[in-house]
Amino acid sequence: MANKIPHFPRFLGIGAARAGTTWLSKNLTAHPQIWIPRIKELHYFTRSAKYVGPSQLIDAAPLKRLFSRQKPYRQxxxxxxxxxxxxxVRPSLKKLMWDANYLLRAPSDDWYKTLFAQGYGRVTGEITPRYSMLDEVDIRALKALIPDLKLIFIMREPVDRAWSLVKYHAKRSRTPLADLSGEELRRRAFADVIGRQSDYEAILSRWRAVFAESQLLEVFYDEISEQPDALLRRIQSFLGVQVTGLADSDSRRKINGSFEEPIPHDLRAELVAHYLPMVARLSEAEGGYFTHWLDSYRGFAPVSLPAFVAHSSGVSTETVSP
Incomplete structure (x- = not known):
């Protein structure tokens, strides 16, 4: 049967976490020419333990995944x-078959292709934010496997992204932020996995070293609030499907929000000092939202820092464009 023909996905969403990937998944799923698996994050290419917080598919043995007490298998x-x-709740033979295939079979390249068989005839893809952490060796292996792959990378201002992750995990564990000490909040905000996924300069460098510029679309979280319809049209055009824009007004809202709680001033200042040099370099190289982020750091770091001095003397901030 045609819908059983295995094929690799046409695109991947590679991150970043807490940067609008669920919004992206919801809106791409609504397009009739696009098919995305029912489980958003497949984690196939990050099975290696060298990636922080390894994939739930790290071991090929389903029985180990079912009974091991290690964290990946709890996930x-x-x-x-x-x-x-x-x-x-909603029985479906298609859902049952896909779930059994994903959860019970041993991962392999041939197996990975079968995860997209139900999308035959449409543009298929998946979104796993942790893919942004792939090293260049694994990116080259991915390019060899799927040479014409298209990539979507959403970036969010790194200080806000770090705080959003702190709030998100506190919400999931039902831990009031007020119960966490300043040192614990700092430890969580500076977690290695957050820092590695916020190092946009290094991420872009690795992926651009392997994939052509035309295969990588840079997207900014800011666009979801400011111009969601134009953003979605740009993504649809990039994927080569009919450009329709937003399906409905509800598609404008963000998804997976965390509770409102302002970041402590001292923690914001520390995070700004940490990320400012990278953001300044990206601002100088690309402008746009990177420059907008750099401007937002004023008041949280000394304006005498070299990044601010260089920015003030040579970079225009009048226009913010992707």
Whole structure:
């Protein structure tokens, strides 16, 4: 049958976490010419333990994933439990077959292709933010596997992204932020996995070293609030599907929001000092939203810092464009 023909995806969303990837998934899924698996983050290419917080598919043995007490396998069981519940509430043979294939078979390149068989005839893809952490060796392996792959990378101002992740995980664990000490908040905000996914300069350098500029679309979280319809049209054009824009007004809202709680001033100042040099270099190289982020750091870091001095003397901030 045609819908059983295995094929690799045409595009990947490679990050960043807490930067609008769920919004992207929802709006791409709504397009009739695009097909995305029902589980948003497949984690196939980040199975290696060298990536912080390894994939729930790190081991090829389903029994180990079912019974091991290690953290990745607890995540696997969480995904499996949600899949079972979904099939109980809204039974579907297609859902059941896809879930069984993803959860019970051993991962391999041939297996990965079968995850997109139900999307035959449409532009298929998946979104796993952790893919942004792939090293150049694995990016080259991915390019060899899928030479014509298209990539979408959403970036969010790194200080806000770090704080959003702190709030998100506190919400999931039902931990009031007021119960966390300043040092604990700092430890969480500076977690290695957050820093590595916010190092946009290094991420862009690695992916651009392997894939052509025409294969990588840079997107900014700011655009979701400021111009969501234009953003979605740009993404649809990049993927080569009919350009329709937003399906409905509800598609404008952000998804997976965390509770409102302002970041402590001292923590923001520390994070600004940490990310400012990178943002300044990206601002000088590309302008646009990077320059907008750099401007937002004023008041949280000394204006005498070299990044601000260089920015003030030679970079225009009148226009913010992607």
């Amino acid at each position: 696997y069981r969480h995904v499996a439990t949600k899949a079972v519940a979904s099939n109980i």
